[in-house]
Amino acid sequence: MLNLPAEFEQFHWMVDMVQNVELGLVVLDRDYNVQVWNGFMTHHSGKQAHEAIGKSLFEIFPEIPKEWFIVKSKPVYDLGCRSFITWRQRPYLFKCRNVRPITQQASFMYQNVSLNPMRTPTGEIKSLFLSIQDATPEAVIAGETGA
């Protein structure tokens, strides 16, 4: 027999993992308003969840080129397929300070970002989620950081 804890506790695990995973997780609605902002994003961007949630991504991060980002998200909504932004194309999407301020190897965090479709139970795509990976070590090895 499986000996799993009650469903509410398992749900609590899920939330705990989303909050503390070593990966940025952001949910955006079709108007690019932030719906979820996990712990990684809070720690690295310095923006608290209550500062981000409900606001437009372009309002919180005016450095993100709007037109460009909309083109990037088009295949996600139109085709239901993933879209990618690698650090080689654009070093970062969100300007985040480096994780190690003292022995830092780069002045900001290089990022690999994927844009993923989220389907409603009826199969429509009304939102997407971003996963943000710290690619600084890769960029350092590639000698791109100028450090």
Add this chain to the structure above:
Amino acid sequence: MVHYTSFSKHTHLAYGEPMSLPVLICDDSALARKQMARSLPASLGADITFAVHGLDALKQLEQQSFKLMFLDLTMPELDGYGTLAEIQKRNIDINVVVVSGDIQPKAKQKVMELGAKAFIQKPMDKDALKQVLKELVEPAAQPQLYTPTSVELPILKRRDIYMEVANVAIGRAADALARHFDVFVHLPLPNVNILEVSELHMALRDLADNDQVSGVCQGFSGEGIAGEALVLLSDSSVSDLHNFMQVTEENAEHEELELLMDVSNILVGSFLNGLGEQSEVRFFQSSPVLLGQHIPIESVIQSTTGSFNKTMTFEVSYHIDGTSIKCDLLFMFVDESLPLLDNKLAYLMEDEL
């Protein structure tokens, strides 16, 4: 030219005399012919003849008159567009229904201009077919008693299944590209082969044709089925792509990389969606990785010596209308994924006869 000799299974599929409806089904894929024949309701009283490409169909049309024709677009010898044009030229009186995986809006528009009466997308939805039949076939005044006639259905091989599945998936990818960049994409005939390492390298050399290439690879997986996609763009295509997309000089290198990544991601993502839809697997592609820009094909080959013996390879070349832009796509499934994929597509093989 006509492959009837290979058909050996008989089935009581349709009801013929006294009020049979002569129907011609033209498709190069044995699976598609079979599916089409099976989808026709018995009440139609269809008397079915098959053709394997456009020239074959024209020959059949010369010998016999048909009321209704189902026509594929992407075929060898003579494609669907050419067939429609010939039918118009020869003034043949027949209702043509195009059944195609090429779902670009411009493809539909083109066939309607060439005189097709309806367009049904693959894989075929029975309700869509019913609707079309209702519009094109006059209902019999009163219920009739039909005597069954038999039709010989094609025997399917594993490769037929893969070819047709690839056809539909390729149509999806072309449509995605067409919509994203607002162009018309010429749909190729796919090539499906089980290749060993050395054969794969030969195929790559063939594709590059002595030109330098830019290559992007992308891994994908879904329910244990894993593989890799390789997108190759020859240098002559890249320079055309620049003009086409109006890439500015000062930022050319950066924009080219981004364009390359986007094109390959869209092609790979939508092909996988098409494949996933038919095999009921949700595939996920991983981040695209640049193999190199403007490199000789030999360096691409050097990076394809991974740990595999055989790979099932879908090979596709897309060509954008009005340009010389040609984009080659290779989908490779390695050894251990093949039985899993076979299993997922087994329902297409099934014979309920």
